[in-house]
Amino acid sequence: MKILQLIKGVASILILLQVNMLFSQDTLIKNEDFWHYYDNGYLENDWISLEKFSNWKIGKSPLGYGDKKNKTNLSFGNNKEKKEITKYFKKKIFIDNKYLAYELKIQRDDGAVVYINGKELFRDNMPNSTISNTTIALKTIKKEAEHVFNQHFFDNTIFKNGENIISVSIHQANEFSSDCIFSLELIGHNNPEVLSFVLKNKNKKNKELEHKIRDLNSKFEYDKIVLQKESLENTNYNLKVLVFLISVFLILALFGYYFIIDSTKKRNKEKNQKIATLNSIILSKDKEMITLTTNLLHNKQYFKEIKADLKGIKTEEKSVVKGVINQIDYVLERNEDWNTLKEHFNAVHNNFYDKLIEKHPTISDTELRHCMFIKLHMQTKEIARILLIDPRSVQTGRYRIKKKLNLSEHEDLREYLLNLD
Template sequence: MKKISAYLSFLLWALIIIPIWPQSDSLLSQREKLKQGLLHSNSKQKAELFLDLGKTYLTDSIDVAQSYFQQALNLNNETIKPEIYLNLSQIYLRKHDLDSLIVVLNEGISLAERQNNPMILTKLLYGLGDAYYYGNKYDIADQFYEKGLKIALKNKDYQTAADILVDRSYLYDFWAKRDEAMQLLDRAIKIADSIGYIKGEARAYLQIGNIYHGLNNETKALEYYQKTLMAAQKIDNIKGIAIATANIGMSYLELGQLDLAIQFHQQAIPVLKKINDIPSLINSYEDLGLAYSKKKNSLKTLKYVNKAIILSKKIGSKEDLSKALNVKAEAFSNLKQYKTSNKYLDSCINIAKEIGFGLLLQKSYKKYAENLNHLGQYNLAYNYLNKHNRVKDSILTEQFQKQLADFESKYKTLEKQRKIDNLKHSQKIQNIYIKMLGFGSAGLILFIVSSGIFLYQKRKKEKQISQLELEKSQLLAQNLSNQLELKNKQLTTHALNMMQKNKLLSAFYNSLSEMSHMITGEAKSKLTVLKKQIKNLLTSEKDWNTFKIYFEQVNKDFLSKLKGINPELTSNDIRLATLMKLNMTNKEIASILNINYQSVKNAQYRLKNKLNLDNEDLRRFLAEI
């Protein structure tokens, strides 16, 4: 099951903001020494000892750690209070108490600013960015990341800078600005490499893997998860090793290599249990359940999906519970127990509606339709497919928000133009004024003084106009970028909709064909009519005409250039070329064109010949047009 990588990533290697006492045989003796020190220390020293004691418990008992941090805070040692707040923030983060998390971070920031302590201030701002990210306030999160990053770089705190860049990339990935996300990650890797910060490199590799995973490029995702694992092994980071191992298992599952998926998840689970990483543990159990369901092993399927559900209920996460129920439903569907699958989908759908989990609701309706199709309940299956499409449309209202942003950008551009016009008008008035002075009775001195003032003001206004012109150009460029991004998204969405529609219609058609051998008479005649209607839908030109409109808006000269190379290209050649231009896989193309995989390969071979490409790669050629 595809994971929501942003949620996992922040919990990947917990407590990256502050150092943690290492787990070793000397930990107990270290705690004992600190406790003994409390017996012979003054108030200021006790605060420092309580702080250090709390740090030693962060890995295994956060309630004890919180108690020590609170005792340190009560002693009012102003010097270390920002650091105490920073450590307390880790407690509230792990308890998912966002309100308390934001309060302690703001308290710490106020103190750190008054004390002029940039190193702690950077980490507190970084933590506040994470807090707002968890609270889904992404614009505010980005502001605090930016502020923290500037202070970190100014004070050469490159480790924190690298971490902020990685976490910030999750925002841009969420906003579907993946090029910007990759740029942030590339910058993070360079900074981390320059200071030998291997953990920072590993976190960046992991996020790159997550981005490729979200783009369904599982081969590249696997490559970066393996890089993550190697980096984590270099520094013997137990949690990093476990997370990377689990993600490798996730990629192998998506690639259909079930035995390897099971092997890697089984390696990760004991460590995830030891470090009490419940969200990652739930995901591993879910993947194991799916892997065994695809191997038709019902006992092990139920064993692991039930473990995922129990853990989700234990931590009280409705999001995790709904995902686990969806996985259980998918597992039963793989086992061809479609009615049981739908029972769990009902529970999943109810929770997803309650918490507004649109993506999971969309996925659940689609699976429900597929199950009903297998059960021969075609009318009901069609209804659930419509529900799936309605949810998808509601999710795509994000496009409307982007359009609003475009309108706002245009408004700001007009405002800039108005200011420019006002300044130019002001200059004209001053030009008239200076001419009048030249002919006035005030004489040469007044003329020289006035001219000097005028020249100064003129240069000042010219500078203002240049700045406003620059801002106007930037706003126009941003507006064009937003429009292109929206059109690209519309284009890809439409292509994927065609693919999903054709998949389901083909499944309906095949099911009806199987049934036609078992019925006779009037029912068979009606079945034939229904099959013909489905066939017509599969070959409909309506979807392609809409697709062509979107495509030509984004790739204006592509079709004319193709026709210029060979005017004899058929409509099927053009369709194949446009889908390859969108970098769709052969499997996706086969589904959209309603042909088999080998037919796609044959069509590509014919197209390559028609375009007179001998040794040149067809995909690369089309991408560069």
């Protein structure tokens, strides 16, 4: 049930977003937005088509003088008894023409003329004659009326797609006016009934339009709620089916996950058992090799001592003694034991001999044996006893092996051989 409620909630949001996109109204310019303004005297009439006005001052609306609610105070000129009649305002705005109708709400004290891209759009409290810098407003705006926003409605042909420039001139009713106020809001409508109503009632007064459009927007708010309800009812069955399918999928996924985990555990267990068995075999083989090597050491050392004793015997049977010594030399020089040891070592250590010879074909048999003992972690003295050589010769041999293996002075021979598998 919780999943169903969650999906219903998401669906409601999506439907609401779709409805709002269809019937939205957005404030494109709001009260307290920033405007460029000119309050340093009068401008020629070509100011209306001026596209570059970055050198004008910038201030937050409402702009003017003589009113505490103004956010930006303007200059009225050098003589407060003979104030400048006109103040000038400009603003750039990007329009993508996605709206069906536009509503301009203007706060003016006293009169205003609004231009879009250099063309007059409407005038408010201004005479029908040609507008100049000194044209005065029709009447003085007083008290509460100074802060009223007067509404004007237009279709979407007033703006071009892209950047547009809104220009406004505010005119006083006389030169000794006590205050000046300007602010403007721009609202984009996507309600088709608003557009239809605006087109049919262009000549009606603003108050009538305002009330009618408020009624239309209220109707559309109600229609949005009805549409949301109908959409939710129509999708309820599909949501239940979706929840059922998701539940089945989750159950199957859980079973699949459990099966995979269980199979993985079994495979890992078997693998670990095999590794343990192999390690046990390797350990056994290593012990066997060490035993074999030790026996070889003892036997050869024993024969070497016998040979020394025989050489010290004084007897007339020199030929017999010499024959025995020759037999001992034969035993000491034979390589059968070494070959057996080599086979064992290769079997346990992944063809260590073959790999070493393949990488370094110039290495000798004695050096190969030396490498084998190093890999078995034997010390210098132990290797010397097995090879029947002086420990210093072992160190010299180790140096030569490093050169043959192209190892630098800082590279460790033992580490290299241990990692050769």
